Amino acid sequence: IDDDVERIAWKFTDDVGKRKRPCAHDLLTSLPPGYLKPLIYDAHARMRAAGAYLWGLNTSQNPFHMKAVGISHKNGLVNGYFNGFITRPRCPELLRTTADATEDSEFSVRHYAKDGVILRYRMYTGITRPYLNHGGLQLKFEAADGGTATAKAKRRKTEERLGAQRLHELFPQLVGRPRRRRDHKTMEVVFLRSKPRLRWRLRSKTAPSAAALAAARGAPAASGPDASSRTDAR
Numbered sequence: 001i002d003d004d005v006e007r008i009a010w011k012f013t014d015d016v017g018k019r020k021r022p023c024a025h026d027l028l029t030s031l032p033p034g035y036l037k038p039l040i041y042d043a044h045a046r047m048r049a050a051g052a053y054l055w056g057l058n059t060s061q062n063p064f065h066m067k068a069v070g071i072s073h074k075n076g077l078v079n080g081y082f083n084g085f086i087t088r089p090r091c092p093e094l095l096r097t098t099a100d101a102t103e104d105s106e107f108s109v110r111h112y113a114k115d116g117v118i119l120r121y122r123m124y125t126g127i128t129r130p131y132l133n134h135g136g137l138q139l140k141f142e143a144a145d146g147g148t149a150t151a152k153a154k155r156r157k158t159e160e161r162l163g164a165q166r167l168h169e170l171f172p173q174l175v176g177r178p179r180r181r182r183d184h185k186t187m188e189v190v191f192l193r194s195k196p197r198l199r200w201r202l203r204s205k206t207a208p209s210a211a212a213l214a215a216a217r218g219a220p221a222a223s224g225p226d227a228s229s230r231t232d233a234r
Contacts, residue, residue, distance in 0.1 A: 002081040006127045008036065008057070011066040027063040031124065039124070043084055046071065046119055051199025054111040055119035056083035057126055067122040073196040074120075075112045075174055077187065080104040082126040085111070098170075099163030101156050105189040106163070109171050116197025157188075164189045 008031040016022040031039070043055040056078030058066050080103060088094065094110050096103055112118050164178035167189060176190035 002128065004128050005081050007031070008082070009061070009063075009125050009127050011063050011068050011123045011125075014068045024063050027068075028066075039121075040084060043119060043121075044086075047086065049199075050117050050119065051115060051197070052111075052117045052119050053088065053115055054078055054083065054085045054108065055121075056108075057121055057124045059120075059125075061125050061127060066125060070122040072120045072122060073117045073198060075194040075196075076108065076118070076120065076191045077105055077189070078108045078111075078118055078120060079126065080107065081128050098166045099159045101160035102163030102167060102187075102189055105175075105187060105191075106167060109167060109174050109191070112194070113171055113174060116194075117199075161188055 009028050010031050011028050013027060016026065047053060047055055050073060052073070059077050059079055060066060091114065093114060094107075096106050096110075098106050108118060161178050164175075164187075167175045168177050174192055174194055176192050178188040179190050181188055
């Protein structure tokens with residue numbers, strides 16, 4: 001977890017009721033205190049069940065692009081500011097070799113190429129501002145004289161496009177050609193559709209709750225959102 005992650009947000013409902021124009025706070029709230037550890041236990045159990053080695057959150061902070069239920073196993077981005085993975089020191093094919101600006105995309109696609117599955121919770125997201133906060137990767141693109149924010153963003157986007165093209169060349173079945181976006185904050189790496197290779201699918205559409213999994217492993221149960229959700233293997 002990066003030190004600039006302000007909080008983990010949870011979309012607790014898809015029901016907007018009779019509101020024609022619901023606000024974000026009608027659908028999104030913070031993950032309750034004490035629930036992070038059960039979530040990690042839940043993710044570990046799901047990875048073992050599906051044959052995955054990498055999990056993360058929804059890449060969007062917009063609740064209208066999130067789902068209150070469901071876990072995706074599809075090819076896609078797992079943000080580096082908050083994720084979990086099972087280490088495999090004897091797998092050099094998982095090590096990054098391309099641009100720093102596309103490090104999260106490369107880490108994600110290398111895991112999917114090897115395992116055929118990654119996990120992303122649709123109802124949780126990390127609240128952060130990676131292009132506005134100082135330090136970290138941003139330091140690489142700062143000019144010696146400081147420079148403007150626009151110039152820094154342009155240098156980062158240039159490297160990102162080169163990295164996106166390289167990922168397309170390395171994984172043409174999983175990553176398409178770079179696509180220019182209107183917003184410079186949106187990644188230009190294009191993840192292609194690919195049917196996940198699940199080692200073992202959960203028999204029921206509703207998986208065990210995170211609290212139940214935590215209790216089984218000796219972790220303290222926590223009140224708050226239930227991680228039970230439908231799995232998405234499409």
